[in-house]
């Protein structure tokens with residue numbers, strides 16, 4: 001069978017078997033359609049069916065999470081942990097609490113995490129987890145009781161050398177604190193079992209900032225490679241959560257103007273540049289809505305119930321940092337009209353496959369999330385190292401490691417793109433480079 005036939009067969013089988021899991025199929029298709037040139041050069045990975053093994057998770061855990069609301073109602077949600085691949089180290093990846101969570105979303109996130117973690121060059125395998133629990137509007141007590149119940153099951157499957165969860169959408173320092181407290185109650189002290197911990201119990205400095213800062217470092221090295229810089233660039237960001245806030249902060253520090261950001265209710269445009277401290281106050285302290293921005297900044301505009309990617313305004317850099325599939329063909333057409341030159345994904349898979357092709361065909365440089373947003377998990381791995389050493393590193397030390405990891409990821413993707421495809425095809429570069437390291441390890445470890 002030719003390499004192309006082997007890859008096509010694999011994709012057809014996944015589509016047939018998992019037709020009801022669209023996000024999972026999308027992630028697998030995006031990956032498989034780019035790795036053929038590498039497989040042609042290295043037929044051993046087809047002969048040993050490494051792709052076939054890689055596509056199936058090592059373990060998929062689904063469980064019931066019962067909890068009690070403040071009014072005494074008996075509630076129940078579904079919890080997940082996908083332990084996808086451990087060839088390079090303990091399963092590593094965040095936990096997402098969002099009502100949209102299902103097996104398809106968990107599997108796409110965990111699958112992407114394998115290659116992202118590989119690209120960091122750190123010893124971490126790929127995993128992801130979460131629940132369809134909606135933290136929006138819940139009291140502190142409800143969040144705590146939910147986290148405790150979730151951990152009562154999850155603790156059976158994790159450990160510092162086994163599987164190390166962290167935060168993702170809907171899971172920040174507060175949730176990690178409650179999850180850690182319950183793990184400790186049941187198993188005793190084990191700092192390295194979770195990352196993204198608050199600083200008072202062995203979290204890492206700069207983990208909060210890492211995904212957003214890392215995203216901007218990636219763009220910095222891309223622009224530098226092209227003889228350009230972020231200074232004076234106009235930037236648009238979606239989302240206003242952890243990734244978005246610190247992407248805005250770092251982009252502004254490097255001299256860019258950030259024109260707007262969004263939440264699930266709407267978006268703001270502030271042509272004077274988004275006031276990042278105000279967004280932090282609204283989102284991190286008050287846990288409020290972005291519409292509150294206008295009260296303090298009457299010159300800005302707020303658009304309700306619309307995507308920020310439908311706004312007609314000129315900018316060169318787009319940083320989607322909200323959620324999957326937020327950019328489809330319609331949004332891509334507007335981005336191209338707005339003059340976007342670089343799209344770098346802070347979120348996981350925010351760009352639909354057909355939109356991605358439309359953008360790259362128009363000359364936009366596309367930076368896939370598995371490379372551009374790897375700074376968060378990279379600093380999580382540094383947190384694991386600090387916990388194992390029982391020594392905290394300074395903010396400057398972690399930030400400087402993060403910068404050099406993102407430089408290395410950019411260079412690896414760019415060099416691999418040149419070697420296998422065409423210049424600037426960073427998706428192919430990321431997929432092949434991420435896959436190569438995992439595939440080599442799987443081959444060397446034999447059928448396990």
Ligand SMILES: NC(=O)C1=CN([C@@H]2O[C@H](COP(=O)(O)OP(=O)(O)OC[C@H]3O[C@@H](n4cnc5c(N)ncnc54)[C@H](O)[C@@H]3O)[C@@H](O)[C@H]2O)C=CC1
Nearest residue numbers: 168169170211239240241242243263264322347348373376
């Ligand atoms: N937290 C981390 O370290 C990492 C997160 N990511 C990805 O980044 C993305 C954002 O994650 P976080 O910032 O951690 O989550 P978060 O929960 O802190 O923030 C999510 C933000 O997206 C907004 N949002 C959700 N749905 C939206 C929609 N349909 N339209 C507009 N805005 C919407 C929310 O209002 C919120 O502002 C996710 O795709 C996540 O998987 C990727 C790498 C690491």
Ligand SMILES: O=C(O)CCC(=O)C(=O)O
Nearest residue numbers: 093094166168376377380
């Ligand atoms: O820090 C981590 O372990 C996970 C980060 C994450 O969920 C991601 O990279 O998507």
